[in-house]
Amino acid sequence: MPPEPAGPRVSGLDVAMNASNCDRRLALGCAVAREAGTLALAAFRDRSQLPPHTFKGHQDYLTATDAEVERLVRNRIAAAFPADSVFGEEAGGSFGSDTWVVDPIDGTANFARGIPHFCISIAFVQNGRTELGVIYQPVTDELYTARRGGGAVLNGRTISVSGMVSVSHAIVEAGWSTRRPLGAYIALVERLFAAGAQVQRAGSGALGLAYVADGRLDAYCELHTNAWDALAGLLLVEEAGGTINDFLANDGLRRGNPVLACTPALKDILSEAMSQSASR
Numbered sequence: 001m002p003p004e005p006a007g008p009r010v011s012g013l014d015v016a017m018n019a020s021n022c023d024r025r026l027a028l029g030c031a032v033a034r035e036a037g038t039l040a041l042a043a044f045r046d047r048s049q050l051p052p053h054t055f056k057g058h059q060d061y062l063t064a065t066d067a068e069v070e071r072l073v074r075n076r077i078a079a080a081f082p083a084d085s086v087f088g089e090e091a092g093g094s095f096g097s098d099t100w101v102v103d104p105i106d107g108t109a110n111f112a113r114g115i116p117h118f119c120i121s122i123a124f125v126q127n128g129r130t131e132l133g134v135i136y137q138p139v140t141d142e143l144y145t146a147r148r149g150g151g152a153v154l155n156g157r158t159i160s161v162s163g164m165v166s167v168s169h170a171i172v173e174a175g176w177s178t179r180r181p182l183g184a185y186i187a188l189v190e191r192l193f194a195a196g197a198q199v200q201r202a203g204s205g206a207l208g209l210a211y212v213a214d215g216r217l218d219a220y221c222e223l224h225t226n227a228w229d230a231l232a233g234l235l236l237v238e239e240a241g242g243t244i245n246d247f248l249a250n251d252g253l254r255r256g257n258p259v260l261a262c263t264p265a266l267k268d269i270l271s272e273a274m275s276q277s278a279s280r
């Protein structure tokens with residue numbers, strides 16, 4: 001008789017049940033992202049006044065809609081999957097083996113100032129691995145979804161990264177945050193331009209990653225970002241055939257990490273530019 005495999009035994013029934021729970025969670029993620037997007041869009045379109053905002057920190061915008069949207073998402077998840085944990089940008093939360101990671105509005109500065117580049121980002125992490133990613137941009141009605149092993153999809157159509165091989169033809173978004181020294185960001189942008197890339201910053205890390213997944217951009221990089229900004233978009237890029245860094249290493253779920261997502265051919269040059277800039 002062959003020896004029993006180590007670790008818990010997983011039956012065919014367990015695997016099938018997990019797959020169907022993943023289907024249900026993906027359906028929920030899509031429905032709630034659309035519902036949240038409708039709420040955010042109504043506030044955005046109320047042009048009698050721009051959404052009133054305050055600041056959580058230096059250049060860190062906050063509107064009442066951020067909290068409202070997060071509440072809605074939490075309520076829907078709690079109703080459908082009461083045992084799951086939720087970790088969100090506005091209200092924090094807890095971590096379990098099944099954890100949703102939620103950014104109610106990514107691109108809050110844009111949202112608050114009337115710029116239509118913002119989204120809702122929802123990821124589902126199971127046993128330390130991102131299994132699902134959903135990003136919804138309400139203004140353009142674009143719903144991005146990814147399921148591990150199942151590809152990346154935009155409004156029902158399979159998407160893939162651009163296939164860019166030359167940095168001197170590449171468009172790279174370099175996200176900026178106050179969580180790293182300004183000198184490091186400037187050094188990164190300088191290195192990217194010097195390598196020949198066209199560098200931009202549009203103010204939503206999650207959408208930047210979604211745009212890498214569908215080939216509108218060739219790369220997204222940022223010296224530090226939080227899990228709610230990154231996880232859904234990183235799975236999209238991975239499932240769309242791109243290369244990503246190991247964001248969840250060193251407790252990235254709680255503490256955040258640098259993020260790099262790009263076409264496979266750009267990985268070495270961009271990760272080198274990031275590591276050389278990080279120390280500045």
Ligand code: IPD
Pocket residue numbers: 060061089103105106107108109175176177202203204205206222224225226229
């Ligand atoms: C920010 C945006 C920005 C990125 C920052 C994020 P917020 O999130 O994604 O593009 O560069 O790191 O904090 O404040 O708009 O939710």
Ligand code: CA
Pocket residue numbers: 089103105106107228229
């Ligand atoms: Ca965010």
